[in-house]
Amino acid sequence: MVRFYSLNCRGLNSPNKRNQLLHDACKSNTDVLFCHETHFCKSAPPKFHNKRFPHNFHAYSSNKSKGVSILISSRTPFVFKDMHADPAVKLATSDVVPVQYTLPVSCGDFEGTLHVNRFGQGNCGKCIRTSNRWCTPLQFLALSGVPDSNTWDAQICVRGEPLNTLLQKKLLSLHDAGCCCDICTDCDSSQQNDDECSVCGDGGDLLCCEECPRAFHSNCHEPSTTAMESFSEPWICTFCKMQQMRKHSEPQQLLSCQYFLLHVLCDPNNELSIIQSKPKELDLLKKRLHEMEGGSGECPWNFISDVILTVIGAYPPQKREKVRGLLEKEFNQLMLS
16 A cells, blocks of 8 residues: 655745654655645755655746645655656646656676766766765776776666666766766765765764764764764764674674664664654663663663564554564574674
8 A cells, every 4th residue: 555645835945844744754654745835946946855755856837836746755666767748737847857866776796776866977976875885886887896987877777777778768867078066076075974864864964974874863873972972083883883893792782772773763664664653662762772871781682672562563453463574584684693
């Protein structure tokens, strides 16, 4: 079943209003969100997406009372193939713009995620996110072990279809050689981290991990941290701490609890991060973690069991057994690997 939500917004140029709408859509498990009368300006459309809704399309109009946005959740099977204009609607196809969506890419066995809004040219625009870095298409090709950089658009594929086919179909747009946009004039960008928090999907003031591309709001990360703590020394996230610990010794029990809860919150498939729709229970879990930091002596397996029960409780009864099996599998892979 796909959940649709349609709303007359009467203007969405307020960041607080957009954030509240996205929060409500996530909480209600909306799959496709239709927003009418957004009042967005084509020349400078605002940020209107997050991790839960990466596929983002806008239609603009010179009339301020109009404008439409369609947001599609990351858990909804979706492939952008073509765009058609209704001849009965007085709106040019150039006024319908896919602002933010992602595509799975591969070169041989090497995989990543192409962020279309960052795509520029072969050597410009760090648009492909691998498990541990951002890279340009040419850098992605080199990491995959393919030496011929002249055919990068034929070597990199989206579900088996080469990028040059998507370019020919105008599903992707290659910037001109003399393009002066921010993407093409910043080819040597040192940015290595995500623009959005790995937990909530929003931007703003983020803590950037020194070891991986992840970024977090200080209160979203587990454990939470302050800006002063993060600047006092190179900051690494709980995921990377866990990885380092495994190389040398058995991970600490507290770190295992922090790691498991953070993994659930960051689940890219949104199957586990539904726990965020249970804010009271989540706050209690975070409070217990904080007490464990202070030496409460709570058994870590009891804590992890309660995390699992909270996630299962966020689903309707008919889906809980399936989710229980998924969580047990996740637990075995994460904690026992």
